[in-house]
Amino acid sequence: MLLLTTLLLPLAGAVGILIAHRTPDYREAVTLITASLIAVLVVEITSRYMAGEVFAMTLIEPMPGIAIAFEIEALGMLFALVAGLLWLVTSIYAIGYMRSQNEPNQTRFFAAFAVSIAATMGIAFSANLFTLFLFYELLTLATYPLVTHAGTPEAKRGGRVYLGILLGTSIGLFLLGILITWSLTGSVDFQHGGILAGHIDPAWAGLLYALFLFGVGKAAVMPFHRWLPAAMVAPTPVSALLHAVAVVKAGVFTLLKITIYIFGSDFILSNDVTGGLIWVAASTILIASLIAMTKDNLKARLAYSTVSQLSYIVLGAMLASKAGLIGASMHIAMHAFAKITLFFAAGAIYVASHKKLVSELNGLGRAMPITFAAFFIGTLSIIGLPPFGGMWSKWYLGLGAAETAQMSLLAVLMISSLLNIIYLLPIPIRAFFSKPESGQHYTEIAEAPKPILLAMIVTSTACVILFFYPDPFYQLASLAAGGS
Amino acid sequence: MDHISLLLVVIPLITAPIVAVLPRGRLPWAVTLVVTTLCALLAGMQLWTVLHEGVISYELGGWAPPWGIEYRIDAVNAFVALIVASIAAITLPYALLSVEQEIPEEKIPLFYSALLLCLTGLLGITQTGDIFNVFVFLEISSLSSYALISLGKERQALTSAFQYLIMGTIGATFYLIGVGLIYSQTGSLNMQDIATILPGVVHLKTVDTGFAFIMIGIAIKLAMFPLHLWLPNAYTYAPSVVTVFLAATATKVALYVMLRILFIVFPHGFALATPVEELFIVAGIASIIIASIYAIYQEDVKRLLAYSSVAQIGYMVLGIGFASATGVTAALVHMFNHALMKGALFMAVGAIIYRIGACRMDQIHGLGRAMPWTFGAIVIAALSLIGVPGTAGFISKWYLVSAALEQSAWISVAVILFGSLLAVVYMGKLIEALYFKPITETGKEVTEAPLLLLAPMWTLVLANIYFGLDTNLTVGVAETAAATLGVMKP
Numbered sequence: 014m015l016l017l018t019t020l021l022l023p024l025a026g027a028v029g030i031l032i033a034h035r036t037p038d039y040r041e042a043v044t045l046i047t048a049s050l051i052a053v054l055v056v057e058i059t060s061r062y063m064a065g066e067v068f069a070m071t072l073i074e075p076m077p078g079i080a081i082a083f084e085i086e087a088l089g090m091l092f093a094l095v096a097g098l099l100w101l102v103t104s105i106y107a108i109g110y111m112r113s114q115n116e117p118n119q120t121r122f123f124a125a126f127a128v129s130i131a132a133t134m135g136i137a138f139s140a141n142l143f144t145l146f147l148f149y150e151l152l153t154l155a156t157y158p159l160v161t162h163a164g165t166p167e168a169k170r171g172g173r174v175y176l177g178i179l180l181g182t183s184i185g186l187f188l189l190g191i192l193i194t195w196s197l198t199g200s201v202d203f204q205h206g207g208i209l210a211g212h213i214d215p216a217w218a219g220l221l222y223a224l225f226l227f228g229v230g231k232a233a234v235m236p237f238h239r240w241l242p243a244a245m246v247a248p249t250p251v252s253a254l255l256h257a258v259a260v261v262k263a264g265v266f267t268l269l270k271i272t273i274y275i276f277g278s279d280f281i282l283s284n285d286v287t288g289g290l291i292w293v294a295a296s297t298i299l300i301a302s303l304i305a306m307t308k309d310n311l312k313a314r315l316a317y318s319t320v321s322q323l324s325y326i327v328l329g330a331m332l333a334s335k336a337g338l339i340g341a342s343m344h345i346a347m348h349a350f351a352k353i354t355l356f357f358a359a360g361a362i363y364v365a366s367h368k369k370l371v372s373e374l375n376g377l378g379r380a381m382p383i384t385f386a387a388f389f390i391g392t393l394s395i396i397g398l399p400p401f402g403g404m405w406s407k408w409y410l411g412l413g414a415a416e417t418a419q420m421s422l423l424a425v426l427m428i429s430s431l432l433n434i435i436y437l438l439p440i441p442i443r444a445f446f447s448k449p450e451s452g453q454h455y456t457e458i459a460e461a462p463k464p465i466l467l468a469m470i471v472t473s474t475a476c477v478i479l480f481f482y483p484d485p486f487y488q489l490a491s492l493a494a495g496g497s
Numbered sequence: 498m499d500h501i502s503l504l505l506v507v508i509p510l511i512t513a514p515i516v517a518v519l520p521r522g523r524l525p526w527a528v529t530l531v532v533t534t535l536c537a538l539l540a541g542m543q544l545w546t547v548l549h550e551g552v553i554s555y556e557l558g559g560w561a562p563p564w565g566i567e568y569r570i571d572a573v574n575a576f577v578a579l580i581v582a583s584i585a586a587i588t589l590p591y592a593l594l595s596v597e598q599e600i601p602e603e604k605i606p607l608f609y610s611a612l613l614l615c616l617t618g619l620l621g622i623t624q625t626g627d628i629f630n631v632f633v634f635l636e637i638s639s640l641s642s643y644a645l646i647s648l649g650k651e652r653q654a655l656t657s658a659f660q661y662l663i664m665g666t667i668g669a670t671f672y673l674i675g676v677g678l679i680y681s682q683t684g685s686l687n688m689q690d691i692a693t694i695l696p697g698v699v700h701l702k703t704v705d706t707g708f709a710f711i712m713i714g715i716a717i718k719l720a721m722f723p724l725h726l727w728l729p730n731a732y733t734y735a736p737s738v739v740t741v742f743l744a745a746t747a748t749k750v751a752l753y754v755m756l757r758i759l760f761i762v763f764p765h766g767f768a769l770a771t772p773v774e775e776l777f778i779v780a781g782i783a784s785i786i787i788a789s790i791y792a793i794y795q796e797d798v799k800r801l802l803a804y805s806s807v808a809q810i811g812y813m814v815l816g817i818g819f820a821s822a823t824g825v826t827a828a829l830v831h832m833f834n835h836a837l838m839k840g841a842l843f844m845a846v847g848a849i850i851y852r853i854g855a856c857r858m859d860q861i862h863g864l865g866r867a868m869p870w871t872f873g874a875i876v877i878a879a880l881s882l883i884g885v886p887g888t889a890g891f892i893s894k895w896y897l898v899s900a901a902l903e904q905s906a907w908i909s910v911a912v913i914l915f916g917s918l919l920a921v922v923y924m925g926k927l928i929e930a931l932y933f934k935p936i937t938e939t940g941k942e943v944t945e946a947p948l949l950l951l952a953p954m955w956t957l958v959l960a961n962i963y964f965g966l967d968t969n970l971t972v973g974v975a976e977t978a979a980a981t982l983g984v985m986k987p
Contacts (some may be wrong), residue, residue, distance in 0.1 A: 073966055076968055169933050185915065192910075193902065
């Protein structure tokens with residue numbers, strides 16, 4: 014019952030938001046209360062799950078053998094925990110952001126946001142591929158009005174690319190993969206050790222894996238990554254939570270689930286299913302980093318950085334070794350906290366100064382020290398330096414590559430870290446140490462409104478805390494990877 | 498209750514002339530509403546009886562078949578009859594306001610009379626077990642639908658009704674020629690009877706010829722690509738209510754006749770020995786792709802949906818082409834689900850026409866904000882058409898792709914999924930026009946459609962979701978029906 018509440022609560026919140034559309038204060042109260050309840054709820058469920066309680070339920074069975082069913086396992090718990098906690102922070106941020114920008118259609122915005130969270134929870138807790146696919150599509154549709162929020166021709170174009178790629182890949186490839194899995198095994202359930210072993214000729218398994226790899230467009234593996242930069246026309250809170258955490262992580266989460274519970278890591282390792290495909294992820298890591306270097310628009314640069322970082326997780330999944338899977342799972346959490354901080358900062362900069370380009374940021378650090386300090390912390394965590402949470406996931410990913418004796422992949426990870434330094438670190442450095450173009454220090458620009466600052470402080474502090482105390486995420490990740 | 502099967506045909510048949518002479522006003526509508534509701538209930542009871550007590554055989558006038566006419570109801574036609582009758586019952590509340598606006602007042606009683614005749618014909622086709630009787634009912638439904646289509650507001654309605662009349666008559670004639678040829682060899686018109694006699698004469702060229710004539714005749718009625726040319730015009734210019742009713746029922750009934758002839762009248766293996774399956778697969782693939790692409794380029798919303806219908810018929814034809822239990826199940830399930838989604842879509846478009854009097858792409862800009870409920874209905878029905886999980890359309894696609902995978906028909910798999918993507922494009926175009934384009938001057942005064950239009954529309958919309966989650970009725974019955982048809986490919 015607790016499990017279903019995590020889905021129904023945001024939906025009820027969305028209804029509440031729609032009802033309270035005349036009084037923004039009540040409407041925002043509904044958002045905050047719902048988000049707080051969800052945060053408490055995911056923490057509670059996590060502690061119960063770790064204590065050994067089993068959560069599983071079947072809602073209905075539309076077709077024989079294919080049910081809408083939920084079950085909590087470690088990986089889904091980790092994902093739900095990240096999304097649930099960050100929704101609260103983002104809600105605070107979003108209220109500050111939307112109000113200071115006087116954005117129109119805020120009711121639609123907050124309602125669609127709540128539905129997106131419900132869909133995310135559905136993905137996290139789904140017990141089979143069908144349920145996962147259902148909520149996966151719901152998430153695409155619920156985020157569409159958020160992407161096109163501005164209603165400008167640019168937003169519409171972005172929305173078209175967004176919907177086109179995400180629906181196109183999911184219907185054309187992902188669904189096909191699910192159907193093939195169903196026709197081979199007669200099951201779509203997630204099971205420990207996978208369900209495909211013994212049902213598929215290992216030679217064809219790679220092809221099926223490729224269907225999933227490219228079909229799960231939300232994982233933004235090249236060449237199906239274009240929707241993510243296109244989605245950056247959305248207001249920043251959307252980019253922060255949905256396009257750095259919920260939507261993209263739903264993609265890589267799906268791939269991890271499929272790797273662990275449909276193919277099974279033993280099957281992948283013993284048959285070298287992902288041997289060639291792993292280079293798709295490796296090249297996405299490098300190419301996206303290179304593209305990020307060329308982007309002057311701050312959000313676009315962050316978007317390509319996300320594309321690159323997502324493929325770390327995809328790479329970890331395809332390594333399929335224990336350390337690789339742990340690294341991939343932990344990177345879901347670690348990258349989430351770091352990247353959301355970066356997006357929060359980008360939004361704060363925009364709210365305070367209306368600057369969107371990296372080249373305009375010179376000297377802004379003195380006017381907005383908290384914002385850029387947070388940005389700096391986020392950057393270091395993304396690069397993977399101690400004492401920040403991002404170090405752990407990179408550590409295990411590297412270990413995974415070393416464990417499977419793929420030194421070239423290890424090299425890719427190292428080069429990518431260098432590239433991260435090159436395209437991210439100059440941003441805070443410019444802001445703190447360069448002079449503004451006019452030669453005068455900014456006097457008219459001050460920090461963004463308090464809710465925005467608060468959100469940034471929380472997430473950047475979390476990046477530090479996660480270095481010293483990665484335990485909950487580590488435990489869940491290693492449970493998911495099949496360890497104890 | 499032994500007479501359910503007969504009553505289903507007789508009640509609308511007898512009421513039709515009565516309605517024609519009723520005084521103007523709302524009385525003709527009220528009587529029609531009662532009759533259609535009654536028919537829907539009877540059809541529901543009939544299906545229940547068939548599922549629980551087995552095949553119903555009703556001898557008309559007590560004349561034993563094969564000499565007399567037999568109404569023979571199994572799961573297949575009980576299912577189709579239920580679709581037809583319930584769509585009629587749901588359409589009728591919607592009809593009141595829409596018809597009052599679109600049809601000249603003095604013709605309203607005649608309109609409802611023709612609608613009842615059309616219903617009689619369609620139900621008759623499903624009920625009868627006699628291939629000549631099918632022809633009779635086919636003509637009853639066709640003639641009345643020519644009249645219904647010609648009542649459209651625009652002058653093109655007349656030419657499109659005429660076009661349909663020509664094509665429809667050719668189709669009916671072909672069917673009749675085929676029936677004649679079969680009769681000349683078997684001496685029987687009763688479907689069951691023919692099925693037992695045919696194996697003895699199956700080597701004769703006349704039988705082949707008869708089979709070919711019948712198939713082509715029905716293919717025209719079914720609007721099977723490339724014989725679909727009458728459909729887009731007919732759907733576009735017919736009054737809104739007629740489009741809703743015909744789109745959701747007429748082609749479905751033709752599809753049923755196709756199934757019946759292919760798998761029951763002609764003996765097992767006969768169809769498989771001919772290239773008819775391959776032709777179906779080719780025609781299905783062609784219509785999915787070509788009609789969907791046509792739909793993308795339409796400027797009139799009704800015509801867009803009409804081309805989409807041709808494409809959706811392609812899915813059903815493809816399902817039959819697989820000639821497997823799963824394939825025919827998919828075709829039957831999609832028959833039901835497509836009635837739900839197209840019914841809802843045409844009702845929503847009819848509601849827009851009710852408000853602004855037209856439905857071209859450039860006239861509906863921004864109306865989604867003015868008519869949120871109608872817009873919501875279009876969005877959900879569109880999702881179902883695309884086949885998003887949680888909607889009825891997904892179930893159809895699931896079974897269809899499963900059927901294709903069973904036979905490793907990879908081209909068909911690709912086409913089915915590609916067709917969904919084309920549906921994303923053309924429905925996306927409609928939704929973008931309704932929602933994102935700036936509202937026109939005249940559009941600013943538009944208000945939401947009246948409840949009487951919204952309620953039936955949303956009944957169908959919710960049915961789209963319900964049958965996406967609970968498929969006991971649709972898939973369950975379709976599977977029984979496919980088993981009844983005794984389809985044989987694995």
